Amino acid sequence: MINLINVSSVLGHCGPFTNLVTRPTGAAVRSLIEQSLSAAHGAVTVIDFSEVEMIDFSCADEVIAKLLLRFGSEPAREAYFVFRAASEHLDAIETVLERHMLALVIQLDDGAVQLIGAVADAERRCWETVRRMGGGRATAIAIELGRDVQETTALLDGLARRRLLMHSGERYETVGGGA
């Protein structure tokens, strides 16, 4: 199941705003997003930034970084995010991701997904390989990567813990691969 959250609509519930600026606005937007996520355990949620004119650093920190920190690693709050129409706002988003050592998946205009933020080179190569393959088992991914299975499994599990890959049974898939 894929949930869709239109940030512009959420922003409209916080006041007559078109820009995601200031911490109080960011906190209000995040709070509403969190409410709509309460029933989305384990599902992929597309956070759509279409129609958001601007997002500043403070608001990006409140909305994106805090959302990832709260849902990014706690087993009780398993949620996967894909950020759509975020390319216009990369300056603010990448800044807050680096600050908190976070990463996320964005969906480009052509539908392809891309990993941005604080990710080690080996993790990025691993994630890209999974994306290219359209998902697979650790053994197949290890062969494609040219690494041993144990090493590859550790990378895959690390990415899954950060909610950048989905792990179901023995398969690993990129978040948003089918979003």
Place this chain on the structure above:
Amino acid sequence: MTTVLTVPPSLDDTTFEHLLEQLAPLPADERILIDARHARWASPYGLTALLTLAQSRAEPPGLAVPEADDTASYWARLGFFRHAQELFELHGTVPKARSGGESDVLLEITSVSKSEDVHEVVGRIQQKAQSMLVRELNIDAKATMGFAMTLSEACQNIVEHAGRGGWVAVQAYRWTKRLGRRVVVIAVCDAGVGFRQSLESSPGRRLGDRWDDAQALEEAVIRGVSRFRDPGRGQGLAGVRRYVGRWEGKLSVRSGTARIAIVPKWDDDVPLAEKLPNFPGAQMQITIPEQLPAR
């Protein structure tokens, strides 16, 4: 007795210090009259800082308005008198602000005290900034968003830290004396608690031996330290610094007795000025110059 402080003919971030030197020896409750009759020009910083000066006094100071019609009219177009009439006892002829029509001012002096004010400021600047940055300053259209982000973060500094309201203004003009190019200038001034006191309010903060306004500015502006323990804090000023660096701009922040500056190649300002006349709050100026065409 009333002490008269003379406004220099050209009032900007540098010459405002002359006013503060005159003000420094006076007790806060001393009656003052600010004599701007012979002022000919003022930057957005000069005018917003003048409002904070009034805000810092126990009694509303007097203000003798500029005698030159074009100067007084420009101050009116920037919205100065609208705020000044609340803070000063005005003497002289105050021109009526032009109503309606398209103003040549990018963002007239606007009070900032709460989050909604920042939304208002950002919303108002977006349209005008886009055409001006591209057409007059040769700055990439994509940089418009960064400009609005910079403005937003600078204003939020008041909302988050000052403890009282302040003012913002944005204007573009040709800076003949220093640069010979057009610039766009953001001024954000308040008479609140200032950087040192703001950082001191952080729970459990240890203060070093040389803790003073200069070190507080270094911590906040250069190292991104905030009074909040949240690791996500302090990104606003860091973002401002990055934007200024990308466009060879200048950032200067004055607070208490010190002023710190990110100085570009075209300017000869000092990076850190200490032992200035004490003045409450924080006064920030961001200058983005016209970009020279690539050779």
